[in-house]
Amino acid sequence: ALLVSLNVVDAFHLNVVWPMLPFLVARDVGVKARDVGFYVGVCGAAAPLGAMCGAYAWGRVSDAHGRRPALIAGCVASTISVYAFGTATTTTRAALGRFLSGLANGNAAIVKTYVGEITTKVSAGRAFGVLALGYGLASAAAPGVGGYLQRPAERWPRAFAGTVFETYPYLLPMVVASTLTFVGAVLGWVFLPETASFTLRRRQEERRRQRGADASRGEAKRLVKLASAGELQTFADDHDDDDEVADGVVDVEDTRTLQKTPTEEVLFTPETTIAVACYALLAAIAIGYDELIPVYLKTDRDMGGCGFSPSDIGLLLIAGGVTLLIFQLTLYTRICDALGAVRAFRFGVSLFAGISILAPFASLAPNNTMLWIIALTSQCVKICALGIGFVSITIVVNNSCEDAVKARVNAISGSTSAFARVVSPVVCGWMFSMSxxxxxxxPFHQVAPFVFISVVA
Incomplete structure (x- = not known):
């Protein structure tokens, strides 16, 4: 339950800004309406760029010092960093705030590592399915919070006019995000144990170091005695490696450690490389779509959009999140058990490729009822398809490596997917602006960016 709550916090940070970005960018001086999509893409790319820069460092911290302290430190850093975006009044400051949020938090990869270490390959599907419930919960709550609480001085002037929330109209949703991460840090400090796998490895390393230290002290004493007796040179000439091993100076376990495959080969097996590449591509098309949808929904009907208000966008995204919650509780485990992780991933991505083309046709609907039916159908099916894809490929990545390097593998996966998330919003935002x-x-110019996403999928 605690890991699920930490996953909620991480997903909340990712999704809370999407309903705010189109309106923040549109109010920036010098940004034309037709260029909003591009600048929203730049802001959306800033967070994964920060994550790409910091992910491997967080993985090294986790492998060196433990999963628990790394998770708590990530929550504390996120608690502070979100205020950079909350106090932004320009596109540049918003992008900087998102970059800092991505840089300060490596919890996404560490949570996956934690779950991978406490489950078996048989139970991993159910465990990661439950973890995805946290993402679904955040997907349901975060857009509503971002859409409903932004610009509170305009909505509730009696309570917020003349306050800091009028000066910084996007601060209130980020205060909620900061509170969640702070609560996560406190709960982690009090209740989260270290994984048994990491604890066992740490004890084994300490025992090896202790044996090496004891052997070194024993050898030093013997050399002192030989030197006192004048026999040190004779000992040096006659002594060989076999005697040293027999005397316990070189531990058998240490010899085996030296014969292990180099770290690079352990990290980058063919299976791991393919799985990480698939994860990165899925992350690219997912964030590209998630960045396009609010911009497309906000765009006026006469320009090919839907003309949605912030609350309309939040309501649509909440409906998708609730659908994902229900789907993960009822159907995902059955699909994963029936197909296996690899085939379930293929199924989810194929379903997304088909449904992603539906959304832009909402603007062609003859009435608002049909518009909402198309928008809701595309959003709900899309989020379920991505849920299948992300959970399945996460299982594949964790099963492709050993526990000793799992945090670094997940960090590398996070870095590559972060790079994809940097490029994708900019490319998709540029394509939307061009359309x-x-x-x-x-004709049907608004369909072009969504067709591109479908082809990549």
Missing amino acids: MRLQDVV
């Missing part, structure tokens, strides 16, 4: 420029030239 808006072609509205008078190309």
Whole structure:
């Protein structure tokens, strides 16, 4: 339950800003309506860019000092970093705030490592399915919080007019996000134990170091005695490696350690490389779609969008999150058990490729009822398809490596997916802006970015 709550916090940070970004960018001086999509993409790319820069360092901290302290430190850092975005009034400051949030928190990879170490391959599907419930909960709550609580001085002037929340209209949702991470840090400090796998490895390393130290002290005493007797040179000439091993100076376990495969080969097995690449591509198309949807929904009907308000966008995203919760509770485990992790991943990505083309046709609906039906259907099916894909590929990545390097493998996976998340929002935002420029030239121009995402999927 505690790991699920930490996953909730991480997903909350990722999703809370999407309903705010189009309106923050649109109010920035000098940003034209047709260019909003591009600048939203730049801001959306800033967080994964920060995560890419910090993910491997967080993985090394986790492997060296333990999963528990790394998770708590990530929560504390996130508690502080979110205020950089909350106090942003320009696109540049918003992008900087998102970068700091990504840099300060490596919990996504560490939580997956923790779950991978406390489960078997048989139980991993159910465990990661439950973990995905946390993501679904955050996906349901975060967009609503971001859409409903932004610009509170305009909504509730009696309570917020003349306060800091009028100066910084996007601060209130980030205060909620900061509170969640602080609670997560406290709960982790009080209740979260270290994994048995890491604890066992730490004890084995300490025993090896202790045996090496004892052997060194014994050898030093013997050399002192030989030197006192004038026999040190004779000893040096006659002594060989076999005698040293027999005397216990070289431990058998240490010899086996020296014969192990180099770290690079352990980290980058063919299976791990393929799994990490698949994870990165899935992350790219997922964040590209998630960045496009609020911009497309906000865009006016005469430009090919849906003309949604912030509360409409939040309501649609909440509906998708609730659908994911129900799906993970009822169907995902059955799909994973029936297909296996690899085939379930293929199924989820194929389903996403098909459904991602549906959303842009909502703007062509003859009435608002049909518009909402198309938008809700595409959002709900999309989020379930991505749920299948992400949970399945996470299981594959964890099963492809040993526990001793699992945090670094997940960190590398996080870094590569972060790089994909840096590139994808910018590319998709640029494509959306270009499609808006072609509205008078190309029919169904709003479909082009979504077709691109579908082809990549």
